[in-house]
Amino acid sequence: MGTDNDGNGTWVDLDRGIVSRKIFVDEDIYRTELERIFARAWLFVGHESQIPELGDFFLSRMGDESVILTRDPQSRTHVLLNTCRHRGMKVCRYDQGNTSVFTCPYHGWSYSTDGGLVKTPGDLYGVPQYRVGYREQLDKAEWGLIHAARMEVYKGTVWANWDASAPSFEEYLGGMRLYLDALLDARDGGEGGSEVLGGVVKWRMPCNWKFAAENFAWDTYHSPTTHKSAEIAGVGPGGEGQERHGSTHRNQARRFTSGLMAFPALGHATITGPPEVGAEAWFPEFPNDPVVAEYFKEVEARRRERQKGKVTVTPGNGSIFPNTSFHPWFPRTMVVWHPLGAGRTEAWRWYLVDRDAPWEVKDLLRRYYMRFSGPAGMVESDDMDNWVYATEASRGTIARRYPYHYGMGLGFAQPVENLPDAVTVKASFSEEGARAFYRRWSELMNDRR
Numbered sequence: 001m002g003t004d005n006d007g008n009g010t011w012v013d014l015d016r017g018i019v020s021r022k023i024f025v026d027e028d029i030y031r032t033e034l035e036r037i038f039a040r041a042w043l044f045v046g047h048e049s050q051i052p053e054l055g056d057f058f059l060s061r062m063g064d065e066s067v068i069l070t071r072d073p074q075s076r077t078h079v080l081l082n083t084c085r086h087r088g089m090k091v092c093r094y095d096q097g098n099t100s101v102f103t104c105p106y107h108g109w110s111y112s113t114d115g116g117l118v119k120t121p122g123d124l125y126g127v128p129q130y131r132v133g134y135r136e137q138l139d140k141a142e143w144g145l146i147h148a149a150r151m152e153v154y155k156g157t158v159w160a161n162w163d164a165s166a167p168s169f170e171e172y173l174g175g176m177r178l179y180l181d182a183l184l185d186a187r188d189g190g191e192g193g194s195e196v197l198g199g200v201v202k203w204r205m206p207c208n209w210k211f212a213a214e215n216f217a218w219d220t221y222h223s224p225t226t227h228k229s230a231e232i233a234g235v236g237p238g239g240e241g242q243e244r245h246g247s248t249h250r251n252q253a254r255r256f257t258s259g260l261m262a263f264p265a266l267g268h269a270t271i272t273g274p275p276e277v278g279a280e281a282w283f284p285e286f287p288n289d290p291v292v293a294e295y296f297k298e299v300e301a302r303r304r305e306r307q308k309g310k311v312t313v314t315p316g317n318g319s320i321f322p323n324t325s326f327h328p329w330f331p332r333t334m335v336v337w338h339p340l341g342a343g344r345t346e347a348w349r350w351y352l353v354d355r356d357a358p359w360e361v362k363d364l365l366r367r368y369y370m371r372f373s374g375p376a377g378m379v380e381s382d383d384m385d386n387w388v389y390a391t392e393a394s395r396g397t398i399a400r401r402y403p404y405h406y407g408m409g410l411g412f413a414q415p416v417e418n419l420p421d422a423v424t425v426k427a428s429f430s431e432e433g434a435r436a437f438y439r440r441w442s443e444l445m446n447d448r449r
């Protein structure tokens, strides 16, 4: 692995900052990614607030496969592969709901929300013809649904892994945990407390999943060009022509000088600087919504108080390797780039709010989130055009002979005090985050274990 058979050298040469176009279009490379990356990495599956009651379930995906996130009668959470052990049919075909049993639509094998085959004898639940057909010789304990090898809940978010020998989720995150916290903690700095607002927005794009994942890991470079029209339209949270993230000019300037953090051994990266004492986070102004304005004023005061003298981070976009990205502030959202093939991606976007925020705040954010992101959002639709054309161009007979340039800021990354797995740069504009992503990608793709 590593050599491009077209004679273009290696697929990923990070010493020179060169990446072959082939990794974005080749189906063999895609299948290897499923084996060596998606079957070993921690993947985001859903949020606990989506399954609050006993028997609740949410249909999710891991890599190219369907999984069910469930809450069983003992309130335990499970991640189950959505395929019947008899002949493979999907045992759950609803996006979400509540049930005590998943009955396979093919021959009727039935599974509890903990994944086990239902033990009740008889034809309706359990295994039809268990007595007559199977002569009671089918070992029900052996033939339950497949569980993810590992599952961890982190501040309400559920993550799963098919590799039993994988490190813990927190180890996997390393120093990136601080940046994920900026997304998941309450706006007033209190730990956790988020919930999913509304449903999950899902859509398909004819592009390679890596273009999207790397974009969130480092790319503020595209913003002034790609998102210029959204900026002119002024789609910010406070309305009235406000900048799309709601930041004032002063804060925007701060953001762009705050740097970029990359975790080369782990593959994660985020568009903001190192942890600092009393790191600042701004809230937009809401001139037309007094309830919302007052709410965020109070929240900001509590946040300042709580974070006094503490080491914390300025929130910024990021990507957790391999395919979970987030906007931690305005908007506050997570997205998973599910791979469906070398040239097809299914995006799932979750929107978060503080659980105890007033209705007015949730409603304003809901409207802002919709006009910002998702397939109909003014900002995300700009991004999608880029990734779709980049994928198409990577397929071209002539174009594919020419690799991409990933050399911005090459050689300028420096280690970070107190975060041993991190490097940073003194500018926001650097492809260091993309290089961290492809370094990890390359390592795993070369690991044949």
Ligand code: FES
Binding pocket: 084, 085, 086, 087, 088, 089, 104, 105, 106, 107, 108, 109
């Ligand atoms: S495939 Fe599910 S019962 Fe046969």
Ligand SMILES: [Fe+2]
Binding pocket: 222, 223, 226, 227, 379, 383
């Ligand atoms: Fe963008």
